[in-house]
Amino acid sequence: MRVAVIGAGSIGRWVIAGLARDGIGPAAVIVRGGAPEGQHAVRSVAALPPGITLLVDCAGHSGLAAHGPAALAAGIDVITLSLGALADDGLARALAEAAEAGGARLHLASGAIGALDALRAGAAGGLHRVCYTGRKPPSGWAGSPAEAVLDLSSLTAPAVHFEGSAREAALRYPKNANVAAAVALAGLGFDDTQARLVADPGAAGNIHEIEAEGAFGSFRFQITGASLPENPRSSALAAMSALAEIRRLRARVTT
Template structure:
């Protein structure tokens, strides 16, 4: 059974700890020790008050569900300790230099860095771009004012541009844009809308290529404790952890 260490015990961390199936959470770390203790109480894990101690735990895979800053600060230390890592705050990997360093280190240490689907679907098709060119990728995301921390009573376009620039402006909200670009190898046209009528986090993903075209609309229910986070993101990690070592692998 995989031994999981949770780096970040917020909304996603709580959901993972409460739904261990096919893996066990043995270690947790969060700058907020109260949140870490809540998560430990859910799953019987050990709370580590500091990151160095957390790295000495018996966890063989770390789930980062903390922040873009935490990926920058800790991802390489995790790999150097001989542990695999699942990176949910994938926006951090929009930084080419950081991503290349992490990938090189994973190669040298023989470890794996997993980027879960998170709050989007359709990464499988985008990955085929390695073999048949993807020519156009558009992501149109709509969120509520509470989710984006923007006060408005009308629907408004708050960002239009590249994924890199969008994650710089909205580091807690648009990780999916970076996952999409990494999967396709193509710069996406990203639009972020705020809408007071939105009760869900909506991602419209359109891509075209030699294979044909895809149009997907994902209407994500927000997590009850954090409107910025879609429930699907936590579910994608649970699914990844459950299937990671299975002999029968489904999908690309």
């Protein structure tokens, strides 16, 4: 396996360091500016060195849109954390067609949430309801559409600022709704998965919750995520999930 990475932000740097510890590079980093010291920087998939078999997208929705189709069409598998981008039917279709043309696969990392294995298993037997709730301190919603709904600076109690489908959440909150997209893709899909986003002054961090009911029974899963030390807006678990997916693809026995 020869690996390249898209992006050298906080998540990208964490993944690059993890790949170095595992002894697999990366061989190159696709960036708009400069790459971390010691890394080979390129600007496009066409400029990647020969033999790349896996491209890891750590650059957000724009990075996946800019480089994902080209990589897949060239026969390079892609791992992405930008699951919310797939709410855009046009991009989802372009990625699928490119993967088909190149004989490659798009792998969706679990990101900042867990329990997706149980959700996928439940979907195989029939799901009746899936609801995702994302809860953050008011400051965590700064710069998002929540500011048009709530006065974030004066909240004294939890307040819902979005309720709708996971597709609507992913499209309206592209920097905040990758988890809603991950839940949707593992279960009922973007349009049949409910999503609720909450600004909560009592929240100790970013809290993600899944509630699901189906033929299997029901479950409720909740996780409070820590951020990467250098960037409070980047999920530590999201970065870890990208490295975990790479290790899973390399393993002879997988879970």
